[in-house]
Amino acid sequence: MPLLISLAIQRRRQHTWAEQAGKRWAPGPGNNSVYVFTDLDGRAIHPGDALTQFQRLTHEADLPPIRIHDLRHGAATMARAAGIDVRILSAMLGHSSTTITNDLYGDVATEAKREAANTIADQLAYREERRAESSTDMTTAKGWCAGR
Numbered sequence: 001m002p003l004l005i006s007l008a009i010q011r012r013r014q015h016t017w018a019e020q021a022g023k024r025w026a027p028g029p030g031n032n033s034v035y036v037f038t039d040l041d042g043r044a045i046h047p048g049d050a051l052t053q054f055q056r057l058t059h060e061a062d063l064p065p066i067r068i069h070d071l072r073h074g075a076a077t078m079a080r081a082a083g084i085d086v087r088i089l090s091a092m093l094g095h096s097s098t099t100i101t102n103d104l105y106g107d108v109a110t111e112a113k114r115e116a117a118n119t120i121a122d123q124l125a126y127r128e129e130r131r132a133e134s135s136t137d138m139t140t141a142k143g144w145c146a147g148r
Helices: 003-024 047-060 068-081 086-093 098-147
Strands: none
Touching: 047 068, 068 086, 068 098, 086 098
């Protein structure tokens, strides 16, 4: 699901929660929460609660134990491998310079390029093999016809 749609759905949830909470809604009646993710009363989710929930979900999904920060690193690695410009990725991650981003994720782009080159080489080799097989088949067919 696209990010903006997910955020719009979350905002609608918060409006419903705000109506249900009434005066208990943390930012105050009629005020939007300044947080993207809140509890049912509009307060920021405590980091410990988020961590507990994350660990429970990863355990239920039978995933190995990972840190929440590993998700950030994984997303950045995938973005870099997908060819996202280092300046954009650096800004998204809040790095003070692209040098930091390149130091951390520059080799990912190199590896992705290597894999792409290998895939292309494999395709070319496959096509050449098919062409050689086709050529051999035609030579055999011509010889068979000539010998008749």
